[in-house]
Amino acid sequence: MDLPTVAIVGRPNVGKSTLFNRLVGRKLALVDDRPGVTRDRREGEGFIGDVAFRVIDTAGLEEADADSLLGRMRAQTEAAILEADAVLFVIDARAGVLPSDRPFAELVRRAGCPVILIANKAEGGAGMAGAYDAFSLGLGDPIPFSAEHGEGLGSLQDALREVLPEPDEEDEDGEGGKGLRVAIVGRPNAGKSTLINRMIGEDRLLVGPEAGITRDSISLDWEWRGRRIKLHDTAGMRRRARIDDKLEKLAVSDGLRAVRFAEVVVVLLDATIPFEKQDLTIVDLVESEGRALVIGLNKWDLVADQPGLLKTLREDCTRLLPQVRGVSVVPLSGLAGDGIDKLMQAVVDASEVWSRRVSTARINAWLTDATQRNPPPAVSGRRIKIRYATQVKSRPPHFALFGNQLDALPKSYTRYLVNGLREAFDLPGAPIRLSLRTTKNPFEKG
Template identity: 85%
Template sequence: MDMPTVAIVGRPNVGKSTLFNRLVGKKLALVDDRPGVTRDRREGDVAFGGLHFRVIDTAGLEESDAATLMGRMRMQTEAAILAADAVLFVIDARAGVLPADQPFAELVRRAGCPVILIANKAEGGTGLAGAYEAFTLGLGDPIPFSAEHGEGLGELHEALKGVLPKPDPEDDDADEDAPGGRSLKVAIVGRPNAGKSTLINRMLGEDRLLVGPEAGITRDSISLDWEWRGRKIKLHDTAGMRRRARIDDKLEKLAVSDGLRAVRFAEVVVVLLDATIPFEKQDLTIIDLVESEGRAVVIGLNKWDLVADQPGLLKQLREDCTRLLPQVRGVAVVPLSGLAGEGLDKLMQAVVQASEVWDKRISTSRINDWLSEATSRNPPPAVSGRRIKIRYATQVKSRPPHFALFGNQLNALPKSYTRYLVNGLRETFELPGTPIRLSLRTSENPFDKG
């Protein structure tokens, strides 16, 4: 079949060409801070995690007379939209939704093809408020994204996979939709010499990866196909992650960067600890990184066959985990031995369960029943004599579960109260171990005009 096409559209200077370069993997499109640098449609072929498509970078959409240069650029963009199988509609998350975005959102809607809304320039969580303003465009859930830093690529991949035509069955990558279902993407990460490659070799039942006592043997992020209980799994072995200050070798720096990319593409990340020296500072840093990337987490205690007093130690380590990692409270902690092949089935059960929790959707009515009870039991504090009121809550996306609260003066809500709400969501709706995101929106609830 012909390669599907994806058009990148949006007003000038929202980062369309940077996104184009990111997808193509080369700096084909000129990028500058000045708006309107792109004038012609630029096309490039993309191979993106098993997806193959042609991407079109378009001129920034502006209202202009058809006879002018800007008008002709707009016509080129409209032609690209009409020919596309899917549209990536890009806004600037830091600027939020501007009046200029609205007519072009209407244009894209009228075209009738699938639209993926990208709130660009949201690196490190900045611009999230602007990203959620994008709901007003009526184009679905926005993906907080950073074309410059590669944040949000995993979410974009999932969205594209849902809207692009299915690949030809003869295609090498068509196994994603073969009987047995889509592959669950699992990354194995940890400090150097935690036993990641040994564990994967044991899972595969062959010495597929080079192993040895020396730390840092693995340099590339290796992707391997595997099947567990009839479930397709795509395993990513990664280079050991060390503190940046300790990395001198350029190849190792590249390898660690590759490992970060594997985390971003994964759905579940197994953080492998050495049970003989668990929860070192670097282990906590890695788990914190995985949580900040919004991935489901499972902790594997490798080399369990080398420790004494296993029941007592396991109880102690699970208590340590609750104390040291409140941001992933309830995370599965699984003792195992990659070398001896012990605990692998329990590890995979925990991985599949973590992916289901990460993908969980909760109805708005259930969330608001919980919210009413939670705020009655422990009301929000008052600010300047006026009580903060949370009127309404909804889940805006999953993978990981992300909730939005609407009310008045929510920007003054103390961190201790947002922690109370997050913990309540986690316990009430059984969301152990997964990152939970909470957006606070000072706005009227459309269902509560009082």
């Protein structure tokens, strides 16, 4: 089961590890009255009632030089925040909101994921004044809580249920219990419904020469080589300016929703007129949504007699779609049933790449080599330094870099890094996310 992730963050000694132990149901994390006991991220499977999640205990957030131990601990905590589906921001209700709480409240707010504010050590109504003071952090309503005595668990359960995504059930092959979710998208009349009918072996979907027959996003269960697949046929996607009909607008919106819920998206092109502007726009959409991608060249039987065409089209794909460099381009014919096995193998391979994780040790070995071969540029006479990198998420692969002045890193250099990650760790075609986390020197006068 692929559980959603919850990170526990806050300044030192507010009870984060006690809360972690409470959520996992056993004493996995060391707990002591001294601040700074937790240094590394500790993970466990947490649950409150029927709400299950992966929970990460983090080091206390403190301002520190990036190269110091505290600075490296802070970088680990920031990586956990990036990885999380929700953040539990913990304050000490008895101490109230301290000045050191505020910059870190701003940090988690900027991270963009849901934040639940925990006013810990409020057992028996103690510290309620501090709990009310927590409203000033701008993180929503605080939950009065006692990690030591388990008070407030019901309120936390309700809050988590509202913000966490549903966990993905996985079978032995690592695929969703309802099957690998595959959306077939493309311009009108690219042959999406014809292809799906041929895949499932029956005329399940209405087809014809007219563009725009499909209006709803249709979901079908299928099995390919023993693997469960959930196929989504979608309405043809045209430019917004060319959509006047309200029903078609709703159909396209339904198709966009299918893309967002898919794991792999097959963008189907008409091989007789490939890589039209709208095709490129659709690929951009899939990449921006972070889905795994395969490009299918449908109606290949109509152009198969043109020597060298496939090589030319693959070169065109590399040139026109650098953001998904290495994506699989598969020739097929939905009408004749040719190329479907090759398409599905590409889909399964793309799903594996999309879900791939790379160890932090391998990433940093690569980073050292990459920055030695091509050092980051200098800004105002001071060289940008990338100190540390880690993968914070998969599906799609998401990497974080930590260092100084990274906000001044040129786009050309981030492209160099992304292409290097893609090549070094065999991530062809997958959308790659790269977060730049600048760590400030508190001793530097601004």
